[in-house]
Amino acid sequence: SRLRNRIELVLDAAKARKLREGENPARWRGHLDKLLPKQGSRVKPFGSLSAEDTARLMHRLDSLEGAAARATELMILTATRNSETCGARWSELDLEQKLWTIPGERMKTGKAHRIPLTEAMIEVISQQKGQHPEWVFPNSRRTGCIPGNAIGRVLDTLKVHMAVPHGFRATFRTWAAETTTYPREVCEMALAHTLGSKVEAAYNRGDLLEKRRGLMQEWSGFLHEATPPRVYAAVS
Template sequence: MAILTDLKARNIKPDSIALPHGGVTGLALHPSNKKGSGKWVLRFVSPDTGKRRNAGLGSYPEISIAEAAKTAMQMREKIEKGIDPLEEKIRSKAKLATPTFKAAAEALHTELLPGWKNEKHGQQWINTLTEYAFPLIGNLPLDKILPRHIADTLRPIWLEKAETASRLKQRLHAVMAWGWAHEYCQSNPVTVVNHLLPQQPGKSVRTKHHPAMPWKDIPAFIASHLNGAERYDVTRPMLEFLILTAARSGEVRGMKWSEVDWNNAIWTVPAERMKAKLIHRVPLSLRAIEILKKQQEIHEDLVFPSPRDQVELSDMAMTSFLRRVKAHSDTPGRVATAHGFRSSFRDWCSESGHSRDLAERSLAHQVENKVEAAYHRTDLLEQRRPLMQAWTDFLGRSESSSLI
């Protein structure tokens, strides 16, 4: 086939058929809507998919016959080597557009956020990266991040804040795995970073328990700090209710009237507000019922609302109170925490000879042994009722009350 000439190309008309180049297989000049102009197209079979593809090489006469032929020949050479030139071009553009670590982290955070039920966790996830990772590697493209960069990010907190470092490492791994999945990087540098850092202390060594008030001291604490206040303070009845029920802070702070069964003296915490995401029923002692009665008419929905805004109190409400009254704990130099009263209750159960099973169920702890858990089909609510009343009696809170 004769090679296409400029004379023939300059005379191509809008209604003409495509003019083959003649020297490069698949290369042809396709007419445009103006006489003497057209578009260069190389037709080839993709070595990746086996399908026919069209590659545009520019317009004529801007791209001459010789230039089009040269480009087409280079593409043909790649095709013979098993490379699809169009896919190569796409990958090349993608590589140029490789996001920075910060951009990738924000994109992943946006994708993951709808799946997190806890908004606080979602905020903590990105805050950890913002504080520790972005200042060092935030502006680095994903494909430029090496294991040493990850190690440098983790090293300042690796030993001193081991738990935080562990969470940070998990989030770094998630971002880099996202980049690998999108072909922005060829590997995940987080997988080998441990070889560049010293060994952390074991989890059992670094675990810090919540400072707890010794159970023998709680009755005096309640008498001194939770009763007899001159003016109403929602924190006092809320903290006493927490101690009486051995519940978690968030469960009590978010407690709603719809969860209270007055007739049967039961507080049912819905699954979405429980740590284990399972419904938990709490038998209410006479004193617990008395506290609830005094809280009525304050808010139509929340049992312990904030006085000013009438919304759920923050997790600092009881913490601030305990610090203010300097509630002592079993940890030298540290104030007792609201969560620590659960430990106090558990110690009282053990030292007072109460059933381990009932104590664990009162705390809504899950049975770790899978075989044992399979045979536990009841929460032993009625068996737990005397236990919670005995706890109330020990605390000196056995005033008589009548149920509604």
């Protein structure tokens, strides 16, 4: 499907430049859709760990040094996306107010997202102080932030093969739904998801920051206290 789309674009561009004539043989609508099987879409969930295994992983991360390991810890604690964590800047953080504000241009939704910081999150962030004036998690050359695959490499180092960075958001969401009494909208806003209904979003314009603060505190407590730091069995 992607290849066909690229061919269609190339042939359309060629026709616009008068390099070819006639119909586009790679066009789908009204042409190939009458000749080829319907293209279905499958949604494959991201690989993830259980909440209990994630708590054990957090204990293992303590044994690793470096910006990527600390970024992995913060990503799990905050349930943020991989790129949002790797690209964190000191200017986005207000440690006194215990707040991390990610600007809209760095968010998938295009809207700024405020994250209440727990003591566990601040502890991870504080370990990065003095590493770089702009980036919280600088790369080895100190020329920018760590690359997008850095957290994935940390998981590989710990032989965690069943989970990908984005999967920890699903871990958090499942834990929140199964073990807490927080309303759906609080859990969804913690993930910076838009509300399901446009009408609902139009009337609910807040971000439920203080309620989310309690939720994130419970998540931090679970990750650091609920599961004993026993030996973690690598998942392969």
